[in-house]
Amino acid sequence: MIETAAFIFISIGLAFDFFGCLGLVRFPDLYNRLHSSIKCVTLGTSSILFGLFLYKGFTPAGAKALLCILFLLLTAPVSAHVLARSAHKSGIKLWDKSVCDKYAGDEKIND
Amino acid sequence: MKSLRWLIGLVVISAIFGAILFLPLPSLLDWQSPLLKRAFFILFFSGLFSLWRIIRGPTAADRAVALDILGILIVGFCAILGIPTGRDWYIDIGIAWALQSFISILALGKYLEGRRFDD
Numbered sequence: 001m002i003e004t005a006a007f008i009f010i011s012i013g014l015a016f017d018f019f020g021c022l023g024l025v026r027f028p029d030l031y032n033r034l035h036s037s038i039k040c041v042t043l044g045t046s047s048i049l050f051g052l053f054l055y056k057g058f059t060p061a062g063a064k065a066l067l068c069i070l071f072l073l074l075t076a077p078v079s080a081h082v083l084a085r086s087a088h089k090s091g092i093k094l095w096d097k098s099v100c101d102k103y104a105g106d107e108k109i110n111d
Numbered sequence: 112m113k114s115l116r117w118l119i120g121l122v123v124i125s126a127i128f129g130a131i132l133f134l135p136l137p138s139l140l141d142w143q144s145p146l147l148k149r150a151f152f153i154l155f156f157s158g159l160f161s162l163w164r165i166i167r168g169p170t171a172a173d174r175a176v177a178l179d180i181l182g183i184l185i186v187g188f189c190a191i192l193g194i195p196t197g198r199d200w201y202i203d204i205g206i207a208w209a210l211q212s213f214i215s216i217l218a219l220g221k222y223l224e225g226r227r228f229d230d
Contacts, residue, residue, distance in 0.1 A: 007146050010191070014153045017187060021157035022124065024164050024180055030173055033164075037180050045187040052190045052202070061199040068186065068206045075213035079179055082220035087172035089224050 002054055009051035016044030029095035030087055034080055042076040127156055142195045150191050158184050175219045182212030 020040025027033045049065045049072075056062035088103055131152045142148040161184065164177035189205035 007144070010150060011146065013187065014150050017157050017184060018128070018153050021160040021180065021184070024177060025160045026120070030170070030176060033173070034176050037176070038183075041180050041183045045183050045190070048187045048190050049205075052193060055194060059199075061193065061202055064199075064202045064206060065190065068190075068202060068209060071206060071209050071213075072183065072186065075209060076179075076183060079213055079216040079220070082217055083172065083176055083179065083223075086220040086224040087170075090172065092170055092172055 002057075006051040006054035009047050009054060013044040013047030013051065016040045016047065020044060029098070030092055031084060031094060031098075034084055038076060038080040042072060046072055131156065140195065147191065147195055154184060154188050154191060158188075172223055175216065175223065178219070179212065179216050182208065182216070185212075 017040070020037045023036030023040065024033050027036055046069045049069045053062040053065040053069075056065065094101055131149055136148060136152055138148055139151075142151075158181060161177045161181045165174050165181070168174045168177060186205040186209050189201045189208065193199065193201035
């Protein structure tokens, strides 16, 4: 029973990983790619690790899986924010059909 | 022309996904369930997609994004490999890899912004 729940969590995570990486290939722009892929891959890998925790139970490996979920949820948004900010500051243009760029206005005010 | 390219991409993606789900695949080690064997190949093709973006990406920032995604995927890979082999140290590799890729992405972001490492 608990193994079935673990495999369901692992398959949900695999679907999220696959379609997140598909977005990495298919989207036209750096910001769109980051937006599509980092959320999907973080949630998918967290779901795989939670499935591993359900499979192993409260053993040391399961506790380490929970710790790894915590690290991923803390570090992945920070690294995505750093990448988007540095790309914008280094002058990478948005896609030509993008509608608004609020961060450019913020940068002008701060300067 | 654009819709033709879109259709070709759709056919290729669904062919890859269907081949992973339904074809008999080579088993490299003793997987305890068929889902884990499929899981290995799904993660393998996700890694190939992000490697494609690393090779093909027009700017350096695209490559940094794909490297970040690849680092998180490898953590999932370690978690998958921990189940059929029964070895618990794979998840240790996963934790170390998550922290290390976070630090390297911070350094890459600082470099892309045009600042030195000591400001």
